[in-house]
Amino acid sequence: MSIIYVLIPLAVILLALAVWALIWAIKNGQFDDLESHGWSVVLDDDQKPPPISEPTNETDKSEDKQ
Amino acid sequence: MAESARVCFHCGEPVPSNCNLTVEVEEQLQPVCCSGCEAVATLILQSGQSRYYQFRTENALKPAEEDADIGLSWQRYDERHSLWGSPLKNGRYELLLQVEGIRCAACAWLIRSQLESREGIDQVQVDVATGFVRATWQPAKLKMSKIAAMLAGVGYRPHLPLSGAESLGRQQERRDALKRLGVAGLGMMQVMMFAAGLYAGDAMGISEGPERFLQLISLIVTTPVLLYSGKVFYTSAWRSLSHRKIGMDVPVALAISIAFIMSCINFLTGSGHVYFDSVVMFIFFLSLGRYAELVIRHRNLQTGLALARLLPEWAELIRNGKTEKVPASDLRVADQIRVRAGDTFPADGVIIHGSTEADEALLTGESRPVAKHAGDMVIAGSINRTQGVEVEVCKDPDDSTVSVMGRMLLKSQTHRSRYTRLSERYAGWFVAVVLLVAGLTATWWLYHDVAMLFPATLAVLVISCPCALSLATPAAIASSSRALLEEGVLLTRGAALEHMGDIDTIVFDKTGTLTSGSPGIVNTVINPDRPEFTEESALGIAALLEVNSSHPVSRAFADIPVNRDLVSDIVNHEIGVEGRVDGKNYHLGNAAFTDVNVVDFAGGFGRLWLADKTGWVARFDLDDGLRESAIETLASLREKGFDLVILSGDHPQAVASVAQRTGIDNWYAEQSPVMKMNFLESLQEKGKTVLMVGDGINDAPVLSAANVSVTVSGASELANSTADFIVTGKSLKYIEYILTIGNRTRLIIRQNLSWALTYNLLAVPFAAAGLIVPWMAALGMSLSSLLVVLNSGRLAKRKRETNTALQIPLEAQ
Numbered sequence: 044m045s046i047i048y049v050l051i052p053l054a055v056i057l058l059a060l061a062v063w064a065l066i067w068a069i070k071n072g073q074f075d076d077l078e079s080h081g082w083s084v085v086l087d088d089d090q091k092p093p094p095i096s097e098p099t100n101e102t103d104k105s106e107d108k109q
Numbered sequence: 110m111a112e113s114a115r116v117c118f119h120c121g122e123p124v125p126s127n128c129n130l131t132v133e134v135e136e137q138l139q140p141v142c143c144s145g146c147e148a149v150a151t152l153i154l155q156s157g158q159s160r161y162y163q164f165r166t167e168n169a170l171k172p173a174e175e176d177a178d179i180g181l182s183w184q185r186y187d188e189r190h191s192l193w194g195s196p197l198k199n200g201r202y203e204l205l206l207q208v209e210g211i212r213c214a215a216c217a218w219l220i221r222s223q224l225e226s227r228e229g230i231d232q233v234q235v236d237v238a239t240g241f242v243r244a245t246w247q248p249a250k251l252k253m254s255k256i257a258a259m260l261a262g263v264g265y266r267p268h269l270p271l272s273g274a275e276s277l278g279r280q281q282e283r284r285d286a287l288k289r290l291g292v293a294g295l296g297m298m299q300v301m302m303f304a305a306g307l308y309a310g311d312a313m314g315i316s317e318g319p320e321r322f323l324q325l326i327s328l329i330v331t332t333p334v335l336l337y338s339g340k341v342f343y344t345s346a347w348r349s350l351s352h353r354k355i356g357m358d359v360p361v362a363l364a365i366s367i368a369f370i371m372s373c374i375n376f377l378t379g380s381g382h383v384y385f386d387s388v389v390m391f392i393f394f395l396s397l398g399r400y401a402e403l404v405i406r407h408r409n410l411q412t413g414l415a416l417a418r419l420l421p422e423w424a425e426l427i428r429n430g431k432t433e434k435v436p437a438s439d440l441r442v443a444d445q446i447r448v449r450a451g452d453t454f455p456a457d458g459v460i461i462h463g464s465t466e467a468d469e470a471l472l473t474g475e476s477r478p479v480a481k482h483a484g485d486m487v488i489a490g491s492i493n494r495t496q497g498v499e500v501e502v503c504k505d506p507d508d509s510t511v512s513v514m515g516r517m518l519l520k521s522q523t524h525r526s527r528y529t530r531l532s533e534r535y536a537g538w539f540v541a542v543v544l545l546v547a548g549l550t551a552t553w554w555l556y557h558d559v560a561m562l563f564p565a566t567l568a569v570l571v572i573s574c575p576c577a578l579s580l581a582t583p584a585a586i587a588s589s590s591r592a593l594l595e596e597g598v599l600l601t602r603g604a605a606l607e608h609m610g611d612i613d614t615i616v617f618d619k620t621g622t623l624t625s626g627s628p629g630i631v632n633t634v635i636n637p638d639r640p641e642f643t644e645e646s647a648l649g650i651a652a653l654l655e656v657n658s659s660h661p662v663s664r665a666f667a668d669i670p671v672n673r674d675l676v677s678d679i680v681n682h683e684i685g686v687e688g689r690v691d692g693k694n695y696h697l698g699n700a701a702f703t704d705v706n707v708v709d710f711a712g713g714f715g716r717l718w719l720a721d722k723t724g725w726v727a728r729f730d731l732d733d734g735l736r737e738s739a740i741e742t743l744a745s746l747r748e749k750g751f752d753l754v755i756l757s758g759d760h761p762q763a764v765a766s767v768a769q770r771t772g773i774d775n776w777y778a779e780q781s782p783v784m785k786m787n788f789l790e791s792l793q794e795k796g797k798t799v800l801m802v803g804d805g806i807n808d809a810p811v812l813s814a815a816n817v818s819v820t821v822s823g824a825s826e827l828a829n830s831t832a833d834f835i836v837t838g839k840s841l842k843y844i845e846y847i848l849t850i851g852n853r854t855r856l857i858i859r860q861n862l863s864w865a866l867t868y869n870l871l872a873v874p875f876a877a878a879g880l881i882v883p884w885m886a887a888l889g890m891s892l893s894s895l896l897v898v899l900n901s902g903r904l905a906k907r908k909r910e911t912n913t914a915l916q917i918p919l920e921a922q
Contacts, residue, residue, distance in 0.1 A: 044319055051303075051326055058299050058330065065291045069284050072243060075236050 117142035119150040119264070121168030126652075126670045134159065149264035158219055165215035169264050179267070180258025182423055182434055187252045197245065201231065204244045204256070209266040211240045216265070223263050227251065241280070242267075268422060286400045289338040293393040296334035303327045304386035324376045327385040331369065339365055339392045341399070360543055364570040365391055371563050384567065424455040427499065437506065444502045448493045456489045456502045457509045463498035467491045490806065511806065543570070550877040561879045568876035572869070572886035581861030581897050582607065588904035589854045597837040598847060605817045605833030607858065609851020611798040612817060615746060615844075616789065618803035619757035619767050620733065622821055623841075628665040629734035635727050647727035651719050654679065654688045654697045662717065665731055696720045733763070735770060736821070737840040743771050745845060752797070756780050756788060758807055785811040802844060804828055817851075819844060850904075857904055861897045868893045 068074065117124050118132060118139035131138040132150045141147045149169070153161055194204035211217065217235035220242060224233045229251030234243045244256065260267045303323045310320055339362075346362035365388050372383040424437040425447040432447055437455035440446065445461065448454055454467070466478035469491040478494045481487055487500060489509040504510075547569045554562040586607075590600040600606070617623050633644045652669035653676040655662070679688035685698015697719050717729040747753055755776035757764045764778040777788065789811050792799050801808070801815035804824035812818035813831035820832040822839050829835050836843045872889055875881050881889070 044316075047319060048322065051322070054299065055326060055330065058295060061295055062292055065295070066288055069288050069291070072234055074284070074287055075234055075243070075280065 116140075117146055118162070119146035119169050134162070146264075149262070152262055153219065153264075156223070158222060161215050161219045169210065169216075179261040180254045183254035183257040184252070187254050193248055193253065199247075200249050201245055201247050204246055204253070206242045206244070206256075206260075207268045208240055208242045208260060209268065210264060211235060211242075219263055220260065220265060223259055224256065227255075227259065230256070236280075286396075289341065290393075290396045290400045293334050293338035293389065293396045296330050296338075297389040297393040299330050300327050300334075300386050300389045303330075307383070321376075321379070324383050324385075327383060328373065328376060331385040331389055334389050334392060335365065335369055338396055339388075342392075342395065360570060361391070361395060363544070364567070367570065368567055371567070382564070387567075421453045421455045425449075440502050440506060442502055442505055446500050446502060447497060448487075448500055449497045450493055450495055453492050454487045454489050454500065456500075456506055457504040458487055458500040458502045460485050460487060460498050461501050463496055465496040465498050466494040468494050546873060546877065553877075554879070558879075564882055565877060565879040568879075568881045568886040569873060572872045572876045572881060572889055581865050582858050584898045584901035585854050585857040585861060585904060588857075588901045589850050592905045593834070593847070593850055596843065596846060598843055599835040599837065601833055601835060606851050606854045608798065608816050609800075609848060610855045612751070612800045612848065612851075614752040614754065614792060614797045615800045615802065616754045616756050616792075616811075616815070617773075618801075618805060618808050619755055619764055620759055621804040621823060622802055622808075623736060623739055623755065623767055623771060624733035625736050625823075625839075628662055628731045630665050630729050631732045631734075632730035633727060634730070636725050638724075639726050642726050644727070647719055648729075650690050650695055651697050651717070651727075651729065653690050654686050654695060662731065665729075693721060695726075732766060735767070737842075739841045740771060742841040742845055743773065747772070756785050756811070758782075758785075758805075782807045782810050786814055789814050800844075800848075819847060853904060857901055861900055864896060864900070865893065 116122070118134065118141050120142065122142050124140045124142045128140075128142060130141045130144065130147045132141055132147060132154060133139075134154060141150055146169075153159065193202040196202050208220070211220070220235050221233045224230050224242075224244060229247050229249075231245040231247070233245075235241075236243075242260075246256065257267045303326055306323050307315075307320065307327075309315075310323075342358045342362045342365065346358040349359060368384045368388050368391075372385055372388070376383055421437055423434050424440055425432045426435045426440070427445040427447055440456045444456075446455065446458070450465070460481055460483050462483060464480070464482040467481050467487055468478045469488060481498070486503075487493075487498075488511070489506070490511045547566050550569050551562055551566045554565050586600075589606055593600050630648075633648060635642055635644060635647060648666070648669055649671065652666040652671045655666045656671060656676060656679070675691050677689045679686060685696060687694065687696045689695075697717060699716070700718055717731060718725050719727045719729070743753060753773045753775065755764060755768055755771075755773050757767075757776070757778055758780050759778060761778040764776050768774070768776040780788070785808070789799060789801070793816070799815045799817075801812050801818045802821065803809075803812050803818070804821050805828060806825045808820075809825075809828045809831050812820065812828055817834075818832045819834045819836060820828045821836050821841070824832070824835070834847055836847075868889075872881070872886075876886060
């Protein structure tokens with residue numbers, strides 16, 4: 044049973060690490076947005092959309108089409 | 110899908126018949142309602158993000174015309190470092206923007222994938238609940254105005270970055286609560302594990318060494334949890350004690366202190382049991398409840414922000430004959446500003462040049478635009494309808510009518526919290542009794558068997574823990590809140606449901622609440638001398654003339670199908686419109702404009718006359734259209750015995766007309782917000798419990814003073830921020846539904862409370878007699894809480910049966 048004298052303090056150290064990691068994550072805003080990342084699994088495509096150069100230009104184009 | 114032909118693909122608003130714009134979605138043409146929506150939808154589709162439409166659960170915000178050049182107006186702030194956000198390493202900044210129009214998770218995804226694909230932006234986070242976008246960006250590579258333009262490009266309206274502590278404070282509060290919860294949770298897992306060893310040791314025998322060791326480790330883990338996560342209970346208990354009240358947190362603080370201190374003593378003396386597991390479990394479950402409460406509270410809109418959004422962020426300041434754009438909050442008394450047609454007045458002021466009509470509907474409840482000439486006062490937040498004017502600011506933004514109204518509102522909100530704390534008062538008594546019983550138990554055992562003193566007292570405290578009692582109400586409210594949400598009703602203040610059963614008087618606002626707030630044609634009269642015209646042809650001509658008008662009256666004709674090619678030479682005047690239809694000249698406007706020689710009087714939105722060269726052709730009587738199912742709902746409410754009252758800021762004729770159509774005898778017109786408040790207070794003094802239904806900014810103070818308040822779809826954000834229920838559907842039927850759910854919730858709450866009390870009455874004597882050890886007490890407490898939660902769950906289930914019976918049409922998804 045003497046193994047617990049090693050394992051339990053080890054567990055407590057791990058616990059301290061876990062608490063530190065959790066607080067670090069919360070401070071960095073990892074828990075601020077819990078919704079959109081879940082959606083990105085269904086929504087994201089392998090083919091990334093081309094970055095839009097200038098939104099206002101696009102607006103003009105769409106109006107030209109009319 | 111029959112409806113989709115008339116509904117805008119992007120924003121879900123009805124498409125005006127005179128609009129033929131479409132976008133191509135998966136090789137099908139879908140209608141859109143305006144060029145703004147068209148531009149946004151085209152951009153989203155072309156950039157390969159069409160899945161946004163597939164997965165969104167709410168319609169998008171209709172983009173306003175001025176959004177198109179939002180990037181331009183932000184450009185002058187590109188170099189203002191204070192707006193860049195908090196600096197990070199490597200020339201990066203963290204920008205926090207409040208963005209309007211974020212409604213569901215698909216919005217968050219759309220914004221993230223738009224912004225993150227851009228060079229200069231590293232990381233984007235979107236908080237759907239609060240509408241905040243947090244971006245890590247590099248000002249060296251990208252200008253701030255570009256970020257604003259990109260957001261506006263996909264249909265979201267960014268607001269100037271807030272330096273205020275208000276928004277940050279909210280986020281900090283949530284993070285702190287989450288940290289406390291996380292620490293308590295992790296601590297609990299560990300301590301429970303050691304406790305399992307200790308309990309097993311009790312049952313099967315354990316040598317002293319490992320037992321002491323496990324106890325020591327439990328103590329080491331429990332201490333930080335108690336000091337960090339448990340701190341809130343001590344501060345809250347102390348706060349209530351310093352106000353000479355016994356709050357719910359007093360026995361909590363007492364129980365965890367006693368359990369912890371006694372466990373420490375037992376551990377140090379090496380005799381007796383330790384209860385560290387009870388301490389952490391207790392802290393964790395209470396933190397969990399607190400966190401859930403906090404999240405719900407944050408979902409409610411914030412009054413301050415809603416108020417700020419009401420006013421434009423920018424103003425055009427005239428300085429040395431030139432105009433420049435400045436933030437509206439920089440305006441000071443005697444500044445001269447220009448306000449264009451269609452813009453919102455940014456400050457209270459006096460017109461010095463020009464004349465126009467101002468729409469003050471949301472502020473005063475008056476449904477018709479008010480004529481304003483040089484020398485007239487204009488109010489911040491009202492909309493300049495017809496012509497650009499120059500205004501001299503006469504009040505600093507903080508003293509404007511709207512700001513004063515906001516302060517009035519905050520006052521009545523704090524006032525109301527006194528009503529809502531009723532259940533807390535019972536809790537105070539309950540807690541006092543528990544403490545008394547615990548004290549008696551301790552005293553009794555002190556004289557009889559000192560060894561039993563601690564476990565018995567602790568058992569009393571734990572078993573009578575107000576958990577089930579404090580869960581009884583929130584659990585029921587959470588269930589009904591879910592049920593309501595499925596119907597499109599948002600519950601913002603749970604306590605409101607408790608008061609629903611007491612409601613005996615329902616007060617309605619008129620403009621925008623009972624009525625839809627936009628004009629409709631109630632009657633068409635053809636000049637008997639002009640038989641060549643029919644109602645149909647006259648309406649067709651009028652609709653053609655109004656085809657390009659932005660005057661609110663033109664909306665009355667928007668549903669009539671027209672062929673745009675038939676009309677030409679349209680000239681919009683201030684009081685009417687003229688144009689050539691099918692080769693003939695027509696005038697459409699009020700009696701003076703169309704040279705009709707009659708005494709013109711009408712309620713509501715008045716009358717429009719159509720005339721040609723020879724004289725008048727037709728007359729259209731306009732009035733504010735009633736909301737969907739208004740008449741049936743009001744009739745059935747009256748049948749159920751509610752007193753119905755109309756309280757409106759509009760003219761007596763307009764109110765009388767609506768009162769007559771809905772059959773409400775009890776109506777009051779020309780009520781200012783203060784008068785509305787006084788009226789409500791006099792009702793409440795008479796012992797009435799009032800449900801207020803409203804929508805405008807002028808209703809906000811009275812909404813928050815009412816016992817329960819409901820806003821209907823299209824309500825101003827300020828009104829929503831004070832309402833207990835926000836109805837998103839257009840029908841008034843939801844009011845009845847809310848009342849039904851309210852009654853049912855009350856029933857469930859009563860069942861829950863009686864169970865919790867019965868359980869305590871039964872269990873406490875056993876605990877005091879020392880027959881129940883603390884872990885059994887903890888189990889009993891949990892089971893009792895579970896029962897309460899399950900009972901509350903019935904609210905959500907039972908609803909589904911009535912759902913079909915009610916037949917409330919849901920908004921299009």
